[in-house]
Amino acid sequence: MQDHWLARDSSICLLRRAFVVVLALTVLAEFLVEQHPHFEVEGLPGFGAWYGFLACAGMILFAKLLGVFLKRPDDHYGRQNGDD
Amino acid sequence: MTSFVHPGLLLVTAGLALAPLRGGARAALALAAPLGAIALLLTVADGAHWSGRYLGIEVAPFAVDALSRLFALIFAIMAFGGALFALNQPSRLELPAAFVYAGAASGATLAGDLLTLFVFWELMAVGSTLVIWSAGSAPAYRASQRYLAVHLLGGVLLFAGIAGHVADTGSAEFSRMALDRPAHWLILAGFLVNAGAPPISAWLADAYPEASWSGTVFLSAFTTKTAVYVLLRGFPGTEILIWIGLFMVFYGIVYALLENDMRRILAYSIANQVGFMVTGIGIGTQMALNGAAAHAFTHILYKALLLMSAGAVLHQTGRRKCSDLGGLFRTMPFTTICGTIGALAISSFPVTSGFVSKSMISQAAADERLLAVWLALAAASAGVFLHAGIKFPWFVFFHKDSGLRPPEPPLNMRLAMGLFAALCIGLGVFYQPLYALLPFKADYAPYTGAHVVAQLELLLFSGLAFFVMLPLLRRTPTITLDTDWFYRHLGVQLAAGAAALLEACGAACGRAARNGASALATLVERSHGAAGLLARTWSTGGMALWAALMLAAYLLAHYL
Numbered sequence: 001m002q003d004h005w006l007a008r009d010s011s012i013c014l015l016r017r018a019f020v021v022v023l024a025l026t027v028l029a030e031f032l033v034e035q036h037p038h039f040e041v042e043g044l045p046g047f048g049a050w051y052g053f054l055a056c057a058g059m060i061l062f063a064k065l066l067g068v069f070l071k072r073p074d075d076h077y078g079r080q081n082g083d084d
Numbered sequence: 085m086t087s088f089v090h091p092g093l094l095l096v097t098a099g100l101a102l103a104p105l106r107g108g109a110r111a112a113l114a115l116a117a118p119l120g121a122i123a124l125l126l127t128v129a130d131g132a133h134w135s136g137r138y139l140g141i142e143v144a145p146f147a148v149d150a151l152s153r154l155f156a157l158i159f160a161i162m163a164f165g166g167a168l169f170a171l172n173q174p175s176r177l178e179l180p181a182a183f184v185y186a187g188a189a190s191g192a193t194l195a196g197d198l199l200t201l202f203v204f205w206e207l208m209a210v211g212s213t214l215v216i217w218s219a220g221s222a223p224a225y226r227a228s229q230r231y232l233a234v235h236l237l238g239g240v241l242l243f244a245g246i247a248g249h250v251a252d253t254g255s256a257e258f259s260r261m262a263l264d265r266p267a268h269w270l271i272l273a274g275f276l277v278n279a280g281a282p283p284i285s286a287w288l289a290d291a292y293p294e295a296s297w298s299g300t301v302f303l304s305a306f307t308t309k310t311a312v313y314v315l316l317r318g319f320p321g322t323e324i325l326i327w328i329g330l331f332m333v334f335y336g337i338v339y340a341l342l343e344n345d346m347r348r349i350l351a352y353s354i355a356n357q358v359g360f361m362v363t364g365i366g367i368g369t370q371m372a373l374n375g376a377a378a379h380a381f382t383h384i385l386y387k388a389l390l391l392m393s394a395g396a397v398l399h400q401t402g403r404r405k406c407s408d409l410g411g412l413f414r415t416m417p418f419t420t421i422c423g424t425i426g427a428l429a430i431s432s433f434p435v436t437s438g439f440v441s442k443s444m445i446s447q448a449a450a451d452e453r454l455l456a457v458w459l460a461l462a463a464a465s466a467g468v469f470l471h472a473g474i475k476f477p478w479f480v481f482f483h484k485d486s487g488l489r490p491p492e493p494p495l496n497m498r499l500a501m502g503l504f505a506a507l508c509i510g511l512g513v514f515y516q517p518l519y520a521l522l523p524f525k526a527d528y529a530p531y532t533g534a535h536v537v538a539q540l541e542l543l544l545f546s547g548l549a550f551f552v553m554l555p556l557l558r559r560t561p562t563i564t565l566d567t568d569w570f571y572r573h574l575g576v577q578l579a580a581g582a583a584a585l586l587e588a589c590g591a592a593c594g595r596a597a598r599n600g601a602s603a604l605a606t607l608v609e610r611s612h613g614a615a616g617l618l619a620r621t622w623s624t625g626g627m628a629l630w631a632a633l634m635l636a637a638y639l640l641a642h643y644l
Contacts, residue, residue, distance in 0.1 A: 003414075003485075003637060004413070004414045006413065007411070007414070007434060007485065018189050019544075019547075019548075021150050022544065023544055023545065023548060026537060026540045026541050026544055027541060029250055029537045029540075030537055030538075030541070032533075033532075033533030033534050033536075034532075034533060034534060035534050036532075036534060037534075038450035038451075038458070039450070039455055039458065041455075041459075042538075046541065047538070047541075048462075048537070048538040048539070048540075048541030048542040048545070049541040049542075049544075049545045050545070051459075051463070051466075051542065052460060052462075052466040052542035052543065052544075052545040052546045052549070053546065053548060053549045054543040055462070055463035055466045055467065055546070056466050056467060056470050056545075056546040056549035056550065057472065057549050057553065058463075059334070059337055059338060059341065059463070059467050060341060060470070060556055060557065061556075062246075062338060063337075063338045063339075063341040065340050066342065066564070067342050067562075067564065069342055070342075070564045070565040071342065071560070071562045071563070071565075072390075072562060072563055072564070072565060073561065073563075074344070074561050074562055074563045074564060075512065076563055076565075077572055077573070082273075
């Protein structure tokens with residue numbers, strides 16, 4: 001039986017391309033709307049795009065670093081009578 | 085016109101009446117009571133409806149203004165949606181407890197004085213603990229004990245603060261307070277415990293995900309948002325709240341990124357979202373306070389929707405860890421769509437409710453020229469999409485094929501999800517009715533071209549970061565240590581250490597006492613024993629000699 005159309009390789013490839021196109025369009029859309037930045041930095045080209053990407057990359061890396069010190073197996077606090 | 089029916093007490097009474105009911109009567113009452121409360125709140129006039137004196141203090145147990153109406157209204161809507169979702173919950177305890185909990189939260193927002201607030205505050209702790217208990221599992225019971233301990237501590241702080249405030253001012257009226265005396269710091273601390281603020285924040289992710297598939301939906305709404313309400317009324321514009329709020333925002337994101345349990349991800353994201361509201365309260369302008377209030381309103385809807393979709397998955401599969409789930413969109417498309425709408429709303433995507441509420445908080449930071457706060461809020465908005473907007477639906481509904489093919493949940497659960505999904509989109513498009521309910525006149529247009537484009541850029545590129553860095557986000561069957569470690573591990577170890585130390589001390593003292601006693605006995609034995617110096621027989625000559633010496637010494641002393 002064939003898998004759901006969303007799970008096929010061809011659809012995933014298509015979705016990936018569509019995503020890249022949408023990303024490009026959002027940055028280009030910046031030139032079509034009237035800008036009224038509150039801060040200087042907000043007026044830089046593609047501010048939302050690069051700031052969003054870098055902020056997320058930073059948060060993922062920070063979380064990863066914190067995980068090195070604070071991650072524990074999920075039975076860390078032990079199992080007691082009555083647990084399934 | 086004064087009203088004689090209190091919407092909060094209506095829900096509490098309905099909760100008590102629900103306990104013995106079954107079947108159709110139970111369902112009818114569970115749905116009718118919140119609708120009654122909604123109707124009451126929409127028609128009741130502003131002002132104090134009940135007033136009196138208690139212990140010589142003026143109290144106003146039922147007072148209404150725009151702010152309290154907004155919160156009581158969303159609590160009643162939440163009680164309706166939660167009840168609809170929970171109709172097929174077999175536990176006989178959960179729904180009555182949830183109604184007492186919802187009614188208490190509603191009562192806390194309608195309290196015009198601090199004494200009434202405190203009574204409802206504690207009733208909320210009781211109701212929510214019972215909701216966790218009703219899950220019936222041993223881990224839930226232990227989590228509820230930790231939860232109750234934290235909330236009783238918060239209650240003690242609040243009560244000490246209220247007592248100090250009444251002693252200082254002679255009034256229990258609940259109005260804006262300045263941090264100018266210890267009593268107000270105590271009240272703030274009591275409020276912040278319920279908000280999930282640091283350092284006592286771990287109770288949220290510890291306790292809520294242990295409740296049943298429907299219990300967590302109720303829990304997500306009331307306690308933390310009541311805390312937001314009391315902060316809005318008591319401490320608007322208190323600067324320290326900006327920094328506490330920003331900490332909560334990033335704490336929620338980072339811990340949710342590391343988490344594997346789907347409902348714990350969403351619990352951490354409650355801390356994150358409440359952080360946005362607390363930051364807004366700290367900024368304190370009318371725009372910021374409107375934003376915080378509106379965000380609390382929309383947050384309750386989309387967070388309940390997210391937890392309903394997670395609850396539906398738990399109900400249908402019995403699994404709660406992302407590493408065990410995935411690929412559910414094949415057989416649960418409706419749940420997938422509803423969960424995704426909730427995920428888009430929490431991320432403040434344009435045309436969803438989150439967009440029209442959260443934007444006001446960022447706008448307030450920009451208006452006040454708070455660049456650092458504004459940048460932090462923008463980074464956090466991107467982070468919300470990362471941890472809740474994509475991570476939750478991706479690992480639960482898409483990602484790998486877990487092989488699970490569960491059917492959609494029962495009709496009532498689908499209806500509840502559909503209703504809240506419709507509200508999330510509806511409020512995003514027709515936001516004027518919400519703005520009209522806000523405490524201050526809302527003079528804000530969320531849909532400007534620049535704002536929509538900037539928000540889309542921010543969110544879509546954070547989506548790009550998610551997929552680019554997906555290998556770093558692989559799920560592992562782990563937990564991440566949080567501040568509950570201090571009382572679940574360190575405290576237990578310290579207590580065990582102290583007990584061991586005490587026991588060792590006791591043993592050492594006992595030993596020392598025994599040794600001392602035997603040493604004394606030996607000494608006494610040596611001098612007074614049968615062969616001791618003072619007890620043995622002496623020779624007659626020796627005695628005569630000693631007597632003569634004593635007499636000679638006496639004679640000598642007499643003449644000196």
